Amino acid sequence: MHRLPRLAFGIVQYRVGAGPSPEAAETGKILRVDIATAGDRWPDFTRSALAAGMASYLSAPLVVDAAHTGSLNLYGHHTHGYRDVEGALLELFVTAVEAALRSTAHYLAARHEAAQLNTALVSRTVIDQAKGIIMGARGISADEAFQRLVAQSQRENIKLRVCAERLVSAVLQAHP
Structure with missing residues (x-):
């Protein structure tokens, strides 16, 4: 019997949009599947799983947030390879994984926001410096001064911060 690479058969269900993984992700329910009896329900997945030597499948939904969902899947070489207890254990494991992924997502979002705030503070400082230069030079x-800086930024089609940085840098170079 020709065997597909172990992971290739799982991809089939995403390509055709039918199989235990997409269904677990969509329904939010754990699926225990005896692959030999799943042919009517998911023919493409069943053919590819059998070709890869798989006989059973356990799929648990994995939900981080509304935009990030999927499933965690276990494959077995034996018919009836998973019992209710394995489903319950997988559900506990998935709960821990979801918590870790959510924590990571929150951490990354907070880190991104902190970087944006830092950029905003730096930008504000240089924009205020440029405004002061314009105020002093033009009275x-x-x-x-801010309106002139904005107009210059628009004329040159560059960010306001970049325009301010150029002005401050030019003044510093002219008066070391």
């Missing part, structure tokens, strides 16, 4: 108000 105008802070609002007028």
Whole structure:
């Protein structure tokens, strides 16, 4: 019997949109599957799983958030390879994995937000410096200086921060 690479048969169900993995992810329920009896339900998946030498399948939904869902899957070489107890253990494991993934997602989001806030603080500082330079050079108000800086940024089609950095850098170079 020709055997598919172990992971290739699992991909078939995503390509055709039918199999225990997509169904577990969609329904939120653990699926225990005897592959020999799943042919009517998922013919493409069943053919590829049997060709890969698989006889049983256990799939648990894995939900991090609304945008990140999937399933965690176990494959067995024996018919009836998974009992209720393995389903319960997999559910406990998936709960821990989901918690870890959510924590990681929250950490990465917080880290990204902190980086954005830091960039905003740095940008604000250089923009305020550029405004001060314009105010001193032109004898105008802070609002007028800011409007001139915005206009220059738009004329050059560059970010306001970049425009401010260039002005501050030019003044520093002219007056070391």
